Every structure is written in C-alpha cells, then in structure tokens.
Amino acid sequence: MKKEHRDSDLYEILHFTPEITPEIKHSINTAYAQIKEEGFKMRKKTKKAQNKRKFFYMGLAAALLLAFGFWGFSNPVLAGKIPFLGRIFRIVENDIGYSGNYSENAIPLTAPDSETMKDDSSDEKNGSGDTVSDNAYSQTVNGVTITLSEASYSKLALYFSVEIDCEEGFPEDFNWVKNMEDYILSYDSLSMTSTQQFDFSQADPTLYNTDILSCTEAEGLPTPYSIEGNYADSHTFLGVIRVDLETIRQILGVDTLSPQFTYSFTIQKFWHDLNETKEVTATSEDGETITLLENVKKYYDGPWSFTIPVSMNQADTQTKELMQANADGIGIASVTKTPYEIKADILLPAGVEPFDYVVAITDADGKILDSQGGISEIYSVYGRNTDTVHIYVVDYNTYMDECKAENAYLLPEKALFQTTVEW
Numbered sequence: 548m549k550k551e552h553r554d555s556d557l558y559e560i561l562h563f564t565p566e567i568t569p570e571i572k573h574s575i576n577t578a579y580a581q582i583k584e585e586g587f588k589m590r591k592k593t594k595k596a597q598n599k600r601k602f603f604y605m606g607l608a609a610a611l612l613l614a615f616g617f618w619g620f621s622n623p624v625l626a627g628k629i630p631f632l633g634r635i636f637r638i639v640e641n642d643i644g645y646s647g648n649y650s651e652n653a654i655p656l657t658a659p660d661s662e663t664m665k666d667d668s669s670d671e672k673n674g675s676g677d678t679v680s681d682n683a684y685s686q687t688v689n690g691v692t693i694t695l696s697e698a699s700y701s702k703l704a705l706y707f708s709v710e711i712d713c714e715e716g717f718p719e720d721f722n723w724v725k726n727m728e729d730y731i732l733s734y735d736s737l738s739m740t741s742t743q744q745f746d747f748s749q750a751d752p753t754l755y756n757t758d759i760l761s762c763t764e765a766e767g768l769p770t771p772y773s774i775e776g777n778y779a780d781s782h783t784f785l786g787v788i789r790v791d792l793e794t795i796r797q798i799l800g801v802d803t804l805s806p807q808f809t810y811s812f813t814i815q816k817f818w819h820d821l822n823e824t825k826e827v828t829a830t831s832e833d834g835e836t837i838t839l840l841e842n843v844k845k846y847y848d849g850p851w852s853f854t855i856p857v858s859m860n861q862a863d864t865q866t867k868e869l870m871q872a873n874a875d876g877i878g879i880a881s882v883t884k885t886p887y888e889i890k891a892d893i894l895l896p897a898g899v900e901p902f903d904y905v906v907a908i909t910d911a912d913g914k915i916l917d918s919q920g921g922i923s924e925i926y927s928v929y930g931r932n933t934d935t936v937h938i939y940v941v942d943y944n945t946y947m948d949e950c951k952a953e954n955a956y957l958l959p960e961k962a963l964f965q966t967t968v969e970w
Contacts, residue, residue, distance in 0.1 A: 635696045635708035635776075635785045642733040643775040645789050645919050646929040647887040649699040649706050652863075656684045656695050656707075656855065686851045690714035693814065693851040700859040701885035702803070703925060705790035705810065707855075709774055711737075711817075716781045718845055720822045724777060737774045737784065739817035740764060743810070745795060750805035760799065769794045769921075774817070789920045793890065806859040813852040818844045870894065871966055877904070878964045879938055888919045889926050891938045905946040907958055911935040915955035933970070940964040 636650040685694040692712040699706045721737075723730045741764075748758040762768035769791060776786025790812070796804050820842035827839050865884045872878025876896035883890050891906050906924045909915050910933055916926035939962035941950055950957050959965060 635710060636699065636706075636787070638779075639708070639734070639776045639785050639787060642777060643787055644732075644734065644736075645775070645787070645887075645927060647699075647706070647919075647927065648929070649697070649708070649787070649887070652699050652860075652886065653697040653708075654699065656698055684853055684855075686853070688849050688851055689847065691847050691849075691851075693849075695853055695855070698855065698857075699887075700857060701792075701887050702859070702861055702864045702883060703791075703793050703885055703888050703890060704920060705792065705857065706887075707788045707790070709776070709784075709786050709788055711774075711784040711786070713782050713784075713847070717778065717784065718819075718821060719781070721784075721819045721845070722778050734775050734777055735784075735819075736776075737786070737817045737819055739772060739774060740815045741770045741772070742813045742815065743770050743790065744812075746809035746811070747805055749807060749809075754801060754805060755799055757799075760795065762795075768798070771812070791920055791922060791925075793922055793925060806857075806861055808857050809854060810857050811852070811854045813850050815850050816846055816848045818846040821845055865970055867968055867970075869966065869968070871964075873964045875963070877940055879906070879940065879966055882936075882938065882968050884928065884933065884970060887928065889916070889928055889933060889936065890924065893940060903943050904963075905941050905943055907939045907941060907946065907950070907955070907962075909937045909939075909955065909958065913937065913956070915952075915958070935967065935969045937967050938965065 634650075636653050640647055640649050682694075684696075685692060687693075690713065692710075692714075694710045694712075695707050696710055697708040719726055722735060724733065724735050743762045745760045745762075746758065747755050747760075752758075762770050764770055771788050771790055774784075774786040774788050776784060779785050790810070792804055796802075821844065823843045824840040825843050827841050829837055829839055831837055863886045866881060868881045869879050870881075872894050876894070877899075878894040880892045880894040882892070889908060891908060893901055893904060893906050895901060895904070907915060908926045910931040912932060914931075916928070916931060916933075916936075919925045919927040937959075939958045941958065941962050945961050950961050
C-alpha cells in the first residue's frame with residue numbers, strides 16, 4: 548500500500564524512536580557482550596590488529612542494524628504502523644473539535660511487541676474471509692483495519708486515538724480539509740453508529756445499582772457517534788474518539804464514577820458523505836409528499852469491537868465545593884477541572900428544571916470557553932488561561948437571545964448568579 552505522507556507525517560517518521568522491546572534488548576545485550584569479549588582479545592594485538600578491530604565494530608554495528616531492520620520491517624503489520632503507533636494524539640490533538648494535550652498523559656494501547664508480531668497463521672478469518680488480528684486493540688473487517696493506539700482519561704471523558712486503514716483507499720470526497728473550498732475547520736470527521744458497555748463489577752458494590760450499563764442507540768442511551776481527525780494519506784485516517792462520562796454518571800445517579808472499570812466499545816459501521824446527491828421523498832406536516840436532495844453516503848460495515856481496562860489517575864483533577872447561591876437559590880454547587888475540561892454544577896431550588904438555565908464559563912481574560920464534546924456546558928481548557936475562571940448562571944432564553952458567541956461580554960450584566968474561581 549502506497550503511503551502519501553504529508554510533511555507533518557514525514558516529520559513523525561524521521562523522528563520516530565522505536566520501543567526497546569525485550570527481544571531487541573536481548574539482541575543488543577548479546578551484541579555488546581560479543582563486542583566486549585572481542586575488545587579484550589584485541590588489546591594484546593599489534594596496531595595492524597587494532598585496525599581490524601575497527602572493521603569488526605563497523606561490521607557488527609551494520610549487522611545489528613540489518614537484523615533490526617529485517618526483524619521489524621519484514622513484518623507488514625509492524626512496518627505499516629511504526630510511523631503512528633503511540634503518536635496519533637500528538638499528530639491530531641491540536642486539530643480536532645475537542646483539542647487537548649492528550650499526548651502528555653497518553654497510555655499506549657498498542658505497541659510493537661510480540662502480540663503484534665505473530666505469524667499470519669495465528670490470525671483468524673471472519674465470515675467475509677478477512678483476516679482478524681488477535682491483537683485486542685486492532686481488528687480488520689471487510690478490508691478495513693481499526694486500531695486503538697492510545698488512551699487518555701479524565702474524570703469527565705475517555706479519549707482514544709484511532710488509526711483506520713482502508714485497503715481500497717478512502718474516496719477523495721471524504722477529505723474536506725484538502726478538497727473542499729471554503730472549508731473552515733482544520734479537521735475531518737467520520738460518522739458512526741456504535742454501542743458501549745461499562746462494567747463496574749470490580750468497584751464498590753454499594754456504589755451502583757447495576758454492575759453493567761449497556762448503551763445502544765436503539766435504547767436511547769448515549770454512544771459515541773463520530774471520529775475527528777485528519778487523513779495521513781488516501782488509505783489512512785488518524786483520529787480521536789471522545790467518550791462522555793458525565794452523562795453516564797447522571798444515568799447511574801451517582802456523584803462520581805469509580806476510577807477503575809472495564810469499557811467495551813463496538814463500532815458497527817462508519818460513513819461519510821460523497822459529493823453526489825440523490826432524490827429522496829418525505830412527508831410534510833400537512834401530509835404532502837415532497838422530494839428532497841441528500842448526499843450519497845459511503846458506508847463501511849463492521850463490527851469492530853474492543854475491550855479496555857480503564858484505570859484513571861485523577862491526581863490532576865481539581866474540584867472546588869462552592870455551594871453559593873442567590874436569594875432565589877440559584878447558584879453553583881461545585882466546579883471540576885481536569886487537564887482537558889472544566890464543568891460547573893448548577894445549584895437550583897426544588898422543582899426548577901436545569902434546562903431552563905445555562906452555565907457559562909469564561910477564562911481569566913473574560914472570553915467564553917469553547918464547549919468540549921457533546922455536552923455544551925462542559926468547556927475546553929485547551930490553549931486558554933483558566934487559572935482564574937468566571938462562572939455565570941443565565942436564563943436560557945436570555946443567554947440564547949443576548950449573551951452567546953460574540954455577545955458573551957454581556958454575561959456579567961445578564962447573569963442571575965455569578966462567581967469567580969481561582970485554581
């Protein structure tokens with residue numbers, strides 16, 4: 548498969564440092580021992596022999612390089628993934644809708660170890676005749692390989708870096724960043740349908756009313772629905788999947804989730820629009836049949852299923868209990884800040900619905916923060932000074948009509964409650 552690397556990808560390849568696995572370490576130690584032994588023998592020899600020693604070292608070094616090159620790149624799975632393994636976050640984290648420094652806390656899920664270097668004979672065939680790798684974080688179905696490369700966790704969300712390799716190549720229509728005029732975003736996205744499951748059976752049994760929470764679109768429960776990232780070439784998409792935990796916490800009715808649980812995730816299919824349309828019929832509210840044009844979509848069917856043991860280090864998570872409110876009982880109960888997001892929990896009197904209000908947060912400079920993911924009131928801290936934040940509770944209609952976007956400067960005037968938090 549031909550790779551059409553961009554400049555940023557070539558930088559990653561040229562600066563790639565392979566992981567020193569036990570096999571490589573053993574080979575290096577063996578070589579060093581041989582070098583040392585030969586060195587002792589040659590110390591007693593003449594200058595002519597010393598010249599031979601130089602050639603010996605050069606030859607041995609070349610042999611080591613050749614051995615590693617053959618061992619690593621003769622394996623097509625390893626050779627194809629070496630440029631990106633463990634580095635996808637760093638490549639795309641600045642260019643997605645929920646940007647963050649995920650690479651700073653990344654946990655590798657896939658590495659060039661013995662698990663990814665098994666003979667092809669150890670792989671299984673699925674019903675379509677495709678090879679399905681027995682690496683838990685890389686699966687091939689219908690000519691498409693999806694690999695989970697890294698994970699980065701916060702109290703409010705899980706983030707997984709993803710490499711999608713399409714044997715036939717993706718349509719050029721998918722790459723809006725490269726091919727669509729006047730496209731203002733710095734990233735592309737793939738839509739998907741998925742299911743997810745949270746297994747809390749190893750947690751405190753008194754914390755949850757169920758050990759396992761399964762979420763499907765058919766049941767109306769939240770599931771990840773997009774992958775944001777960029778195309779490394781016509782065959783490879785590098786992206787990030789965000790898994791919201793705040794909604795899961797609310798569904799379970801708990802104050803906080805256990806930092807240890809098992810997460811299972813299945814991508815049933817993914818797709819994107821093509822630059823062609825088709826006619827579809829629909830029925831209007833008054834019963835009239837109307838004809839509409841919609842984009843033709845290119846689908847890739849799975850499933851690709853993964854199970855990840857999650858263990859979150861929440862040392863970087865900060866929570867401040869405020870319990871401050873105005874005379875009407877409207878205010879802020881607490882504020883949580885992770886390395887990637889910030890969220891303020893609203894405080895309301897009994898009988899008042901939270902969706903009648905908006906909690907807006909601005910940075911130290913008074914500029915409103917961007918939303919992070921699917922919940923509008925979870926805000927991104929990426930690239931912003933959030934050592935001090937200003938929090939406002941605003942009536943929903945007032946916010947939508949007068950305070951959103953460029954009118955955020957009106958928040959101090961229009962807010963029903965406001966407070967400042969310093970971290």
